[in-house]
Amino acid sequence: MNRQDIYFEDAEPGTRYTSETHLVTAEDIARFCELTRDHHPLHTDAQYARTRGFPGVIAHGLYGLALMEGLKTSLGLYENSSIASLGWDDVRFVRAVVAGDRVHVAFEFVDKRPTSKPGRGIVHEMLYLINQHGQIVIQARHASLLACRASTTCA
Template sequence: MPMYFEDFEVGQRFVTAGRTVTEADVVNFAGVSGDYNPIHTDAEFAKSTPFGQRIAHGLLVLSMLTGLRQRTGATDGTLIAWLEIRNYRFLKPVLIGDTVHGETEIVEKRETSKPDRGIVVQRVRVLNQRGEVVQEGEFVTMIRRRPREEA
């Protein structure tokens, strides 16, 4: 069920479902983004890196996080705009075959000058199947306020 600005509370937490990063994900993201860096696309080259194998694009994993969050339905029809990504860090590599999920904590909410919307700041983290945080940062979003009932 979609959540309006009023429904979010500072300290509230949400966890997404998991998703396994596949070979197809990496290949398709390389094609869409044009990022054919051999660390992502060349298995022989990747063997010579500190990771020992190909890694997923950091922005692919960030994109997966946005999709996993959307699948919760929390902001279906209430998200107006994504305004900012703050202090986003790529902490650990994500390998093909890793399963990631997202965690969100509401850290701030504030009203705007317009009565139909508010700003929600969320601390987000992506974790792998071992519970390791692989990415983290903050998302700033504009969310609809609950419509006033007609008299």
Template sequence: MTTLYYEDLEIPSKFVSTGRTVTDADATMFCMVSGDWNPLHCDNEYAKTTRFGRRVVGGIFGITLLTGMFTRWGVFELSAVAMLSIDHWEFKAPIFIGDTLHVEMQLIGKRLTSKGDFGIVEREFSLINQDEVVVQRGTSPMMIALRPAQAA
């Protein structure tokens, strides 16, 4: 896919990723990187005694996975300036090892910055498992470049 600039964005628009299966290595590596060694995330025997009955991957892993998945689309590869925030994020259901997740991103609004030199695009994200259960969702506005001027 080619990079989209502010002028290229149609509101509303929807993008859907392919699936990605969460592995035991993902869960362990995320514990290592984050330092979050809660037994619910890393101890099989303990996790069996919880309401989930098995290990749950740390919730922030979902946001991390989501950002990697939408980056693969390449639609903002050259035009993204900055992720401005993560808003109203909801952890709706657990992520388990073996879940296959995909991302849906909806572009729901856009506007120019006060100086008019960049755009702001409003994005809604859903992280959805193999059973079509939304496990996480929220919004994340992004600053985006305007289309570069063409040389004469």
């Protein structure tokens, strides 16, 4: 997607965005295992995962959280306006992300405030990773530091 950058002034609480869908594969999960060195059998052994009540290997919760950020980034909303991620709060892994799930991100701006430094402000977003059944699998609140369009003040 190719959208115009959202600067601090543009972030209106209540405004919502939705990403495209992503297919989570067993190979994606295996690569995340290698990257993080977390080879728990829930993520590597479908038979073991079934003994724990899952239909197959499941993704790490942190994989899902990272994917949320990636899907949000794919919208192209902050290409020139993002300064930093300030952190994630109230992260909840509501349901398992299973290999074969098709997920997307829905998020909305919930509030914002200027900072003491000119030219920047903090925006809070509420994000949801949603599977092909319309179920929320992960939800979290994220704080972003965004540039202002005017370099001296934020409205």
